[in-house]
Amino acid sequence: MLMVKNPARSRRQRTSSHDGFLQYRNFRWAKIAAAICVAAIAAYLMIDVQPRPNGGSAEGYILGTIGALLILWLTLLGVRKRAMTPGRWSLKAWTSAHVYLGLSLIVIATLHTGFQFGWNVHTLAYALMMLVIASGIWGISMYGALPKALSDNREMMTETQMLEALRSIDRQLHDAAQPLDQHHADLVQSSLEQDPFGGGLWARLTGRYRRCATRAAQAELRREGAFRPKLADDPLERIDTLLERKGAILHRVRRHLRLKALLEVWLYVHVPVTFALISALSAHIVSVFFYW
Amino acid sequence: MSFKIITIARTSEGREIPREKLVEGNEVGVGRLSENDIHLADLAVEPRHAVISEPAPGRLVIESISGLGFGFDGRTVMRAEIDPASAGGELRFGSHRLKLGTDDGTITVTVERVEALSDSAEEKDQQTVFTLRGLMPGKRVSAYTFLALILAAFLAWPIYTYASAHGEKIRPAGVHGDKSWESGPLSKAHANLENDCQACHVDAFVAVRDNACEACHTDVHGRDATGLERVAMNGPGRPGPAAYDHAPEKLLAVARGGPQDFGGRVKAFFKRTFNKPEGRCVDCHTEHEGAGPMPATQQAFCADCHNGLQGRLQSAGFNSAIGSATDFGLQHPEFKPLILAGFDGTHPVPFAKRDARAGGNPLLGWRMQRTVMSGPIQMQNGLKFTHAQHLSTTNGVAEMWRNVSPGQGPGMDCQDCHKTDPSGTRYQPVRMETACQSCHSLGLQTVGGTVRQLPHGEPAQVIADIRAFYGSGGSFRPTGLPVARYTRSRPGEVNAERRSADLARAAALLPGKGDALIRATFAPGGVCGECHTVSMGGPDGVRIAPVAQPTRYLRNGWFDHRAHDNLDVRGTDGARRWGCRDCHAAENSNAASDLLLPTLATCQACHTGENGAHKAALVRSGTASSCAMCHDYHADEGAPWVLKRKGKKTAPANQVAMLQVRWR
Numbered sequence: 025m026l027m028v029k030n031p032a033r034s035r036r037q038r039t040s041s042h043d044g045f046l047q048y049r050n051f052r053w054a055k056i057a058a059a060i061c062v063a064a065i066a067a068y069l070m071i072d073v074q075p076r077p078n079g080g081s082a083e084g085y086i087l088g089t090i091g092a093l094l095i096l097w098l099t100l101l102g103v104r105k106r107a108m109t110p111g112r113w114s115l116k117a118w119t120s121a122h123v124y125l126g127l128s129l130i131v132i133a134t135l136h137t138g139f140q141f142g143w144n145v146h147t148l149a150y151a152l153m154m155l156v157i158a159s160g161i162w163g164i165s166m167y168g169a170l171p172k173a174l175s176d177n178r179e180m181m182t183e184t185q186m187l188e189a190l191r192s193i194d195r196q197l198h199d200a201a202q203p204l205d206q207h208h209a210d211l212v213q214s215s216l217e218q219d220p221f222g223g224g225l226w227a228r229l230t231g232r233y234r235r236c237a238t239r240a241a242q243a244e245l246r247r248e249g250a251f252r253p254k255l256a257d258d259p260l261e262r263i264d265t266l267l268e269r270k271g272a273i274l275h276r277v278r279r280h281l282r283l284k285a286l287l288e289v290w291l292y293v294h295v296p297v298t299f300a301l302i303s304a305l306s307a308h309i310v311s312v313f314f315y316w
Numbered sequence: 317m318s319f320k321i322i323t324i325a326r327t328s329e330g331r332e333i334p335r336e337k338l339v340e341g342n343e344v345g346v347g348r349l350s351e352n353d354i355h356l357a358d359l360a361v362e363p364r365h366a367v368i369s370e371p372a373p374g375r376l377v378i379e380s381i382s383g384l385g386f387g388f389d390g391r392t393v394m395r396a397e398i399d400p401a402s403a404g405g406e407l408r409f410g411s412h413r414l415k416l417g418t419d420d421g422t423i424t425v426t427v428e429r430v431e432a433l434s435d436s437a438e439e440k441d442q443q444t445v446f447t448l449r450g451l452m453p454g455k456r457v458s459a460y461t462f463l464a465l466i467l468a469a470f471l472a473w474p475i476y477t478y479a480s481a482h483g484e485k486i487r488p489a490g491v492h493g494d495k496s497w498e499s500g501p502l503s504k505a506h507a508n509l510e511n512d513c514q515a516c517h518v519d520a521f522v523a524v525r526d527n528a529c530e531a532c533h534t535d536v537h538g539r540d541a542t543g544l545e546r547v548a549m550n551g552p553g554r555p556g557p558a559a560y561d562h563a564p565e566k567l568l569a570v571a572r573g574g575p576q577d578f579g580g581r582v583k584a585f586f587k588r589t590f591n592k593p594e595g596r597c598v599d600c601h602t603e604h605e606g607a608g609p610m611p612a613t614q615q616a617f618c619a620d621c622h623n624g625l626q627g628r629l630q631s632a633g634f635n636s637a638i639g640s641a642t643d644f645g646l647q648h649p650e651f652k653p654l655i656l657a658g659f660d661g662t663h664p665v666p667f668a669k670r671d672a673r674a675g676g677n678p679l680l681g682w683r684m685q686r687t688v689m690s691g692p693i694q695m696q697n698g699l700k701f702t703h704a705q706h707l708s709t710t711n712g713v714a715e716m717w718r719n720v721s722p723g724q725g726p727g728m729d730c731q732d733c734h735k736t737d738p739s740g741t742r743y744q745p746v747r748m749e750t751a752c753q754s755c756h757s758l759g760l761q762t763v764g765g766t767v768r769q770l771p772h773g774e775p776a777q778v779i780a781d782i783r784a785f786y787g788s789g790g791s792f793r794p795t796g797l798p799v800a801r802y803t804r805s806r807p808g809e810v811n812a813e814r815r816s817a818d819l820a821r822a823a824a825l826l827p828g829k830g831d832a833l834i835r836a837t838f839a840p841g842g843v844c845g846e847c848h849t850v851s852m853g854g855p856d857g858v859r860i861a862p863v864a865q866p867t868r869y870l871r872n873g874w875f876d877h878r879a880h881d882n883l884d885v886r887g888t889d890g891a892r893r894w895g896c897r898d899c900h901a902a903e904n905s906n907a908a909s910d911l912l913l914p915t916l917a918t919c920q921a922c923h924t925g926e927n928g929a930h931k932a933a934l935v936r937s938g939t940a941s942s943c944a945m946c947h948d949y950h951a952d953e954g955a956p957w958v959l960k961r962k963g964k965k966t967a968p969a970n971q972v973a974m975l976q977v978r979w980r
Contacts, residue, residue: 194434213359216434300462307470311497315517
């Protein structure tokens with residue numbers, strides 16, 4: 025009986041405690057990366073390269089080789105992530121190593137430069153690498169901070185439901201606006217015609233939509249109606265209510281879009297700049313041996 | 317007259333559902349209000365937008381009544397006329413399309429909504445609409461764009477630049493692609509090559525070779541020179557910075573030795589693999605390390621070869637006397653001054669050629685020899701002179717000094733005879749006329765208040781003068797005149813005159829030919845023989861042993877007396893006391909042949925090596941001293957390159973420290 029019980033319990037334990045890629049195996053890769061950094065810094069401090077530390081010394085070549093191989097291996101995550109496998113070299117382990125070894129590149133590559141920078145292909149490769157790392161750090165911090173906000177904002181609503189809610193409110197607005205005179209009908213029409221997913225990258229990332237036609241239409245209607253006597257069954261009143269509702273739905277959708285964009289945008293830097301980095305790195309290596 | 321209005325709706329599958337309505341009358345209204353015959357539930361349509369009428373059969377007029385136009389044949393118009401029977405027509409009101417035609421003589425208007433009622437109602441791909449796709453350039457597109465741009469600008473262009481300028485002597489000015497490959501600015505000396513990568517990087521994938529350096533640094537004659545040859549080679553008129561002159565190449569190869577430790581073997585393996593030969597100029601003269609002067613040569617490079625050098629050279633079969641050195645404070649061979657080793661009497665150089673006053677070189681005819689200073693060294697320079705006697709404060713010399721130069725201390729001091737050269741680096745040879753003669757007078761006779769001197773350095777003239785002194789040449793023996801009275805009178809005008817009077821009186825009383833006076837003059841203890849070794853004979857009748865005073869003993873090392881000025885101190889009685897005696901033990905030297913150079917240990921008392929490594933027991937005061945403080949790899953007559961830069965802002969810290977050190 026005991027034998028039957030134990031595997032069940034251990035399986036339950038294993039599945040209940042979530043081990044994210046950052047904490048994978050009690051920060052195994054964080055420790056390995058830290059050890060590499062400490063070793064590199066210690067070697068840098070102990071070896072007195074004359075006349076000043078530079079990438080062309082023996083130590084510089086060692087650090088440079090390690091750094092270049094690391095960059096290539098880190099890039100392979102893009103290939104690796106498309107094939108999920110469990111075990112020691114699971115995707116989680118691989119991602120954990122990607123994150124921490126990638127961070128250790130900050131130390132390795134900076135020491136490789138010997139703190140000599142200039143307007144050349146060598147510093148270009150370094151700057152691109154730092155940009156890739158910075159975007160990666162940004163991405164991870166977004167992954168840590170945003171999913172809860174995203175879920176809170178959705179309130180169990182799916183994206184299909186959001187889209188459907190928009191379509192529904194638009195239909196209602198359309199119907200309610202039929203009896204209006206042309207001026208008011210145009211205002212409603214402007215709200216209907218505007219693409220709720222438009223606005224450009226900046227609006228998407230900041231959540232600020234300056235040219236929101238719905239809000240503009242509502243404001244204009246209210247301005248005009250401020251001094252008009254309230255009548256029962258005024259179609260403009262109904263329009264106002266509907267625009268108000270549409271505004272609320274738009275707010276939720278746009279918040280959702282903004283959070284998703286923040287989660288996503290780093291990859292638009294991380295991936296293309298990685299390729300820029302690899303080309304600059306190739307030019308760097310070729311140039312060193314070309315003018316040897 | 318009637319209009320058939322067909323309204324088409326569509327099911328969600330897209331199937332058409334036509335609904336027909338017949339309107340009697342000459343015209344139909346188009347608008348958003350339901351009272352219109354053609355009612356368009358479209359916010360872009362005016363409540364009462366237009367009227368379609370048939371003023372005559374076969375002629376249909378559509379006219380806006382709202383001031384808002386409608387679409388006709390792709391344009392927005394206020395009025396349109398068509399022939400429904402023949403051509404028909406298509407109108408556009410907001411999102412609706414109206415097709416006009418005839419059906420059995422009845423005018424038909426087919427109404428259909430062709431656009432969604434709102435943007436959100438349009439078909440949207442849910443997979444992309446909630447993402448950034450479409451808002452930003454695709455990842456793949458930008459990745460390949462970056463890849464192509466960077467490879468073109470930083471790889472293809474520089475290689476093109478190289479290929480197009482390959483073999484050119486000087487590249488034309490302009491923007492060259494390979495400038496982006498430059499890892500750092502060139503030093504000041506090479507700044508003019510900044511635009512000319514191929515001046516040094518001649519061939520692709522071939523590490524910079526010495527012949528690139530030799531293209532400008534043309535003085536390569538030292539390639540096979542050895543120690544003393546090289547000394548002769550140095551001096552003014554050198555053609556410029558030399559590419560080779562440290563040691564012959566074959567010695568250099570042995571000196572470098574093979575790598576001893578594991579790391580060294582690994583390094584050597586990589587250098588072989590990547591075609592980087594050892595011993596190139598650029599091994600030490602690293603470039604692209606920043607604008608400004610090239611950094612000073614580091615001691616580690618010297619010790620790379622000179623540590624254990626002696627053993628390596630000997631085991632390679634070289635009979636070399638070069639000692640091993642690691643650090644001045646720890647291991648450095650004893651000094652090997654280049655000293656006089658006797659005058660070649662069999663092929664004597666005539667005095668006229670050796671006479672410094674006539675522009676001659678006093679060292680001509682002398683054999684020179686480097687001697688290890690393992691103990692006190694003896695060197696015959698031709699003079700009889702002892703330092704102890706002249707520096708005493710209690711003997712007759714001191715008494716004479718006090719009479720001649722009252723107030724100048726209790727006795728003579730070094731500076732009274734030894735004067736520095738204009739640079740202050742070294743001392744000039746001591747001159748008889750300026751240093752000795754104030755005491756060792758050559759006065760012969762007083763003529764009208766002027767003392768007539770025997771000429772120094774011209775023994776034949778001395779003999780002639782003495783004979784002339786006796787006028788007619790009659791015989792004269794200075795009998796009764798004490799020898800001391802005329803060979804060594806007290807200094808000063810008064811004494812010289814007194815002596816001249818004595819001589820004149822003796823000459824008057826005792827006629828002769830002056831032979832006795834000549835003999836006495838040149839005899840040991842005589843006016844000449846007191847300081848010089850004299851032998852009688854020869855064409856002049858007398859021969860003075862040659863005298864030479866080398867001004868520089870250490871040929872491979874540099875010593876600057878000026879840098880040691882701060883050793884000047886005053887004695888407790890306020891009298892001058894130069895610091896010379898701290899290093900030169902002159903007070904105790906009782907032999908003329910004593911070479912008073914300081915020993916290695918004397919220097920090491922202050923100069924403790926590059927990083928202050930030292931033999932602790934010796935140290936009086938620590939002055940960090942790298943090899944480059946005294947030595948140059950490409951040495952010439954002048955000061956080491958590092959010292960030449962002293963005082964400049966960029967001088968290495970240890971050189972600045974040397975200037976600032978104050979002893980006691």
